[in-house]
Amino acid sequence: MLKKILKLFGRPSSPSKKGSAQTGNQGHNTVLTPISPDLQGNVLEMRHRIGQSGDIVFRTILVQIDRPRQVLLVYTEGLVDKTLLSTGVLKPLLLGAQTLRQRGGIGRKDPLEKIRDLLVAVGEVTEAATIDEVLNNIFFGMIALFMEGMDKALLLNLVLWEDRAVDEPETETVVRGPREGFIETLRVNTSLVRRKIRSPHLRIEFLRLGRITHTDVAVAYIDGIANPEILAEVRRRLERIDIDGILETGYIEEFIEDEPYSVFPQIFHTERPDVVAAGLLEGRIAILVDGTPFALLIPAVFAQFLQSPEDYYERPHIAVWLRLVRYGAFFITLTAPSLYIALTTFHPEMLPTALAMSVAAGREGVPFPAFMEALLMEATFELLREAGLRLPKPFGQVVGIVGAIVIGEAVVRAGIVSPAMVIIVAIAAIASFAIPVFSMAIPPRLLKFPMMFLAASLGLFGVMVGLIAITVHLASIRSFGVPYLSPIAPRGSMKDVVLRTFWWAMIRRPPLIGKYNPTRQRHPVRPHPPREIQPQEKPFQGTRGDRQNER
Amino acid sequence: MKDEGKISPAQLRILMVTIILGTTVLFMPSLVATAARQDSWLSMILGVAGGYLEAAVVLALGKRFPNQSMVQYSEAILGKFLGKILGLAMILYLILFDLIIVREFGELLVLAIMPATPITVFIVLILLLAVYASTAGLEVIARTNEVFFAPTIVVILLIFILAAKDFDLGNLLPVLENGPAPVLKGTLPTLAFFGEIGLVGFLYPKINNPGQIPKATYQALAITGGIMVMDMVAVLAAFNPESASRIILPTLVMAKNIRIAQFIEHLEALVVFIWISSVFIKITVFLYAAALAANQWSGLNRQRFLNWPLAAILAPLAIYFVPNSLALAKFIEKTSFPVLYAGEIGIPLLLLIVAAIRGKREVSGHEKAQK
Structure with a gap:
């Protein structure tokens, strides 16, 4: 890598x-600057390029190779391993002459090659011919090694930064x-x-x-x-x-x-x-x-956003149930306030009589129409959510308490908002948190406002218009050629959408996405208790693996 | 990776089911019951049989011209001039059909859930939605339908099951009390509804895997036929033939009468809710077919754009072509049925006969020129 x-x-x-x-x-420099044999020239060129930046270190040392030569090390402070720099680079270089004599490398011509092959103890070493190349690389944590009289530089990889x-x-x-x-x-x-x-x-x-x-x-x-x-x-x-x-x-x-x-x-x-x-x-x-x-x-695809990795690690029964809950959560976040508005404003007769009575009793004395009431509560909730999210944790709790008291108690007691509305907003809010991926919790959270508006102006018909429009939109988008609603529409294998079947039953990869190589299990096996051994049956000869081991 | 905009036969199958069921479930029972009384379910079966005949005609034409729609091959069969005239007639037929559905849709919403709202609002909004979906293409319409299909079928079956405790199958007796004449009379309206299967002829070139189309079409008819016969039996059993013919929307009333445990009630809201989606699909597919036909007929190559003028024609017509729901019912019965029969059965049959006589088939070179 x-x-x-x-x-x-x-x-x-x-x-x-x-x-x-x-x-x-x-775009930066179309003309590249070659490395000059004059060390000072290189330093000036680099200093000119990087300006006043203080995190670039220039270190010059004298190394005895064929003759005493000046060697310049350039690196970015904080991006290199300092221990390795001193033990693997500085030390061998300073003791260079001695080492070279011992290892008989004096006969070789290129002093840079000598350094690379005989001195520095660094895994990755490459060469660079231009200043631009050197500058690019030192910002990635490489150490550049210049030598006087050479028009090349070595790049030593000692990258290490804080993780x-x-x-x-x-x-x-x-x-x-x-x-x-x-x-x-x-x-x-x-x-x-x-x-x-x-x-x-x-x-x-x-x-x-x-x-x-x-x-x-x-x-x-x-x-x-x-x-x-x-x-x-x-x-x-x-x-x-x-x-x-x-x-x-x-x-x-x-x-x-x-x-x-x-x-x-x-x-x-x-x-x-x-x-x-x-x-x-x-x-x-x-x-x-x-x-x-x-x-x-x-x-x-859409379905992916309502899945949690745990669905695949825990037994499928609970995975199926939780997925149903999440689909419900998505639907509730999107439609709970608008359905409330539509039912209380336009179709109170559609509620069961007892429920309609208690909702109406709660709404008595509330000065706003249901739409304004819902908008007010939703807006307050958005405020609380945002305020609680960005604050340091202790403050966040305070916001939570204030929110609970203000919304839950005072607003209802003051008769500004009906208790049913508070329940609806709270349910919608909790439902939005039940969507496992945050980016998929955003669309219903935003779309519920136009839905509320549609419900307030057209009742259930408005809600349905909104739902149809959203469905058509979802049906029309694709992600890299794969229809967003697949495998719900166009219909494909439903084994891993709302349902999550057993692993041994998911023999193929998801349709469309895995169609290039659809087989996941070559020899699918459903687990079962050991079958009774019949007396005539051959004695157990070991599994395929055992036999292979014997061979 | 390029979107070809074609749908699969499986998608066609449930699309046709939604299209036919969209209006029939609510409107057809009382129309049939008026004529055929307790034998209405027999009329329904005959209607499905009629649908099969029509499907056979359209599919035979499709087999002759697998890459063309009815509007395109009518020119090949009848010649340029006559073909163009017939093509125009087909476009007008599609528009008229959509017009009736849109108006029925608005009437029902006013009647069932929002009596105080002017019908204009419903018509304009649903047409806007239809244009949105239709410009997105047949594939998107089919996918939208796939999303709504399962809930629709579940709701319909749920209503049958929950209403079953009020059923009295004795209402269906005696069978053929007045001979076969009322049954045949009752078949007439069902033919118009099941004849909608002829839409396949317009969509034919937009379906991939043409070998599977006949199977998908026949299956669609079988499913809708099954549900409609069940619906008819349920309506007759829940009310009696007399009141079934008098109630305009017996299926809806049946849902309304369901009361279980003091809490499950007003299921008609659910029915209307889900019905809006089916009728939306139906309106959209007819609009799409009309735009497709108009595009092929005119050679403009502006199919997406054509949705707008078509919707602009449809909206005022739908609002003003009849004054009220009574006039609408009368219009449907007296004026529209003959036109619909002509469009659904007359035109394809004529085309097939002429094509068979003149031995017209799609020419492969011609096929490219058409595209």
């Missing part, structure tokens, strides 16, 4: 046909399942995926996006399972991106999605390696970006 990074490093300035990795370098520990992701917790989550370092994230899928078919391709940030982006897929057409499309769309900086996968998501104006997320994101691994095994393609723990999964 590092080799792949280095490969990119090796040719950052050559005008490549692939273009993607190089988009970042174009967050691999931790349980806070946004996607599970009761049962792995507890690790991605962190902000791309190399760690790719290793987490690699650790789950130990196959040569797992391909992780790197490219660099962001004209100024030069952010590393990894495209991961399993060769032979991922659909090559979709993969080509992903590459094409990624190469189209031309922006100064990529700070989060959200940037990329917006650049490569199919329907930019839709409220619905068309690309799945996760911070769990196991979810990415499962997606890859289903034939999806993952995009990981350096600097963020969130990975993208492509293509995404």
Whole structure:
């Protein structure tokens, strides 16, 4: 993997046909500055380029090789391993003459080659010929080694920077399942995926996006399972991106999605390696970006957003039930306030009589029409939610208490809002939290306002108009060629949508996404208790594995 | 990766079920019961048989011209001039059909759930929605239908099951009291409804895997036929033939009468709710078919755009072409049925006969020119 990074490093300035990795370098300097044999000239050129930046270290030492030569080390403070720098680079260089004499390397011509082959104790060493190349690489944590009289520089890879520990992701917790989550370092994230899928078919391709940030982006897929057409499309769309900086996968998501104006997320994101691994095994393609723990999964379908990784780890019975609950939650978030408005304003006769009576009694004395009442409560709730979310935790609790007292008690006591309305808003709010992926909790949360408006003006018909419009919209969008509502519409295998069948029954990969290589289980077996051994039957000869071991 | 906009035969199957059931479930029982009384269910079976005949005609034409719609091959069969005239007639027939559905839709909503709201609101809104879906293409319409299909069928069956405790199958006796004449008379309106299967002729080139189309079409008829016969039996059993013919929307009233445990009641709201989605699909498919036909007929290659003028014609016509629901019922019975028969059965039959006589089939070179 590092080799792949280095490969990119090796040719950052050559005008490549692939273009993607190089988009970042174009535009700055079209004329490249070669490294001069004069050390001072190089220093001046670099100082000129980086300006007043104080985090770049220039260190000159004298090394005895064929003759005493000045050697210049340039690196970024904080991005290199300082221990290794002193033990693996500085020390051997300073003791250079002695070592060289012992190892008989004096006869060789190129002093840089001598340093590379005989002195420095660094795993990855490459050469650079231009100042531009050197500058690009030292910002990635490489150490540049210049030598007086040489028009080349060595790039030593001693990259090490501060990482967050691999931790349980806070946004996607599970009761049962792995507890690790991605962190902000791309190399760690790719290793987490690699650790789950130990196959040569797992391909992780790197490219660099962001004209100024030069952010590393990894495209991961399993060769032979991922659909090559979709993969080509992903590459094409990624190469189209031309922006100064990529700070989060959200940037990329917006650049490569199919329907930019839709409220619905068309690309799945996760911070769990196991979810990415499962997606890859289903034939999806993952995009990981350096600097963020969130990975993208492509293509995404609607049903995916109402699934939790735990569905696959816990027994299917509960998974099916929880999925039903989540579909219900989605529907309730979207329609609870509008149904309340429609029923109380237009169709009170449709409620059971006793219920209609108590709702009407609660509404007595309330000065607003149901629509205003609902709008007021929803707005208050949005305020509370936002206020509680951004505050430090202790304050957040205070907001919660104030909200509960203000909304739950005072507003009702003062007769401004009816108790039924408070219940409805609370149910809608709780339902929105039951949607497992936050980005899918957003569409119903936003769409409920137009739904409320439709309900207030047209009653149940308005609600239905809203639902139909949303369904038509959902039916019309696609994620990288895969219809968003599949496999509900167009109908495909429903084994893993609302239902989650047993693992031994999910013989094929999800339709459309995994169609390139649909078979997940070659010899599906339903588990069963051991069958009684008949007396005539042959004695147990061991499983296939046992026999192979004997051989 | 490019969207071809074609639907699968499986999608066609449930699309046709929704289209036919969309209006029949609510409107047909009382129309049939007026004529055929307790033998209405026999009329219903005859109506399905008529639907099969029509489907056979349309599918035979489709087999001759697998890559063309009815509007396109009518020119090949009858010649340019006559073909164009017939094509125009077909477009007008589609518009008239959609017009009736849109108006029926508005009337029912006013009648059933929102008596104080002007019908204009419903008609304009549903047409806007229809244009939105129709411009998105047949594939999107079919997918939307797939989402709503399962709940629709569940609600219909649920109503039958819950209403079953009021059923008195004795209402269906005596069979054929007045001979076969009333049954045949009752068959007439059902023919118009089941004849909607002829829409397949317009959508034919938009369906992939043409070999499967006949099977899908016949299955669609079988499903709708089964549900409608059940519906008719349920309506007759729940009321008696006399009141079944007098109640305009007996299925809805049947749902209204369901009361279980003092809490499950007013199920008619659920029926109307789900019915809105089916009729929406129906209106949209007819609008789509009309836009497709108009596009092919005119050669404009502006199918998406054509939805707008068509809807603009439909909206005022639907609002003003009859003054009230009584006049609408009269219009449907007296004026529209002959036109619908002509459009559904007359035109395809004429085309098939002429095509058979003149031996017209799709030519492969011609096929490319058409595309």
